[in-house]
Amino acid sequence: MIGNRLEQDIIKVxxxxxxxxxxxxxxxxxxxxxxxxxxxxxxxxxxxGILRKINLGNxxxxxxxxxxxxxxxxxxxxxxxxxxxxxxxxxxxxxxFEKDSMKNSIILSFDKDFYIISAxxxxxxxxxxxxxxxxDKLAELILNGHGSRIIVLNNIENYVNIISGLxxxxxxxxxxxxx
Numbered sequence: 653m654i655g656n657r658l659e660q661d662i663i664k665v666x667x668x669x670x671x672x673x674x675x676x677x678x679x680x681x682x683x684x685x686x687x688x689x690x691x692x693x694x695x696x697x698x699x700x701g702i703l704r705k706i707n708l709g710n711x712x713x714x715x716x717x718x719x720x721x722x723x724x725x726x727x728x729x730x731x732x733x734x735x736x737x738x739x740x741x742x743x744x745x746x747x748x749f750e751k752d753s754m755k756n757s758i759i760l761s762f763d764k765d766f767y768i769i770s771a772x773x774x775x776x777x778x779x780x781x782x783x784x785x786x787x788d789k790l791a792e793l794i795l796n797g798h799g800s801r802i803i804v805l806n807n808i809e810n811y812v813n814i815i816s817g818l819x820x821x822x823x824x825x826x827x828x829x830x831x
Contacts, residue, residue, distance in 0.1 A: 658685065664730050674714055766781070
């Protein structure tokens, strides 16, 4: 396992709400963990370049450093765990999405529909009809806070790279959000 459970849970909070920034106090409340544990892990993540921070007076807000390879690994692990849980719960076979024609495409589930992100049109894979989704539509879903509802079934690395490519847009959206 890459990282312990607490480390993965901290990253998952940021990943599920990718445009949000969090204080250490907010993280500890969200996770139901003592402040000193979250403070220690958060400062470790900042030192490792996994999280970045914005100073606000005497405290600071943290956010994911989407340019860091270490961050991407944590995000991929969280996506793998989310996918495996979804597959077990819904009794889906991944082999239907692992055909050569789809190896370079991202296959995902969103709101009970299945989507393919590639240059091709809609595809039928076994018993699943895959609707086509453009990368900019995926980016819009992520930027609008729907990332936690997306289950990536194939090509998690490319999905995380798309999120990483949105880094500046994500930070800007988070900082300029109207309350």
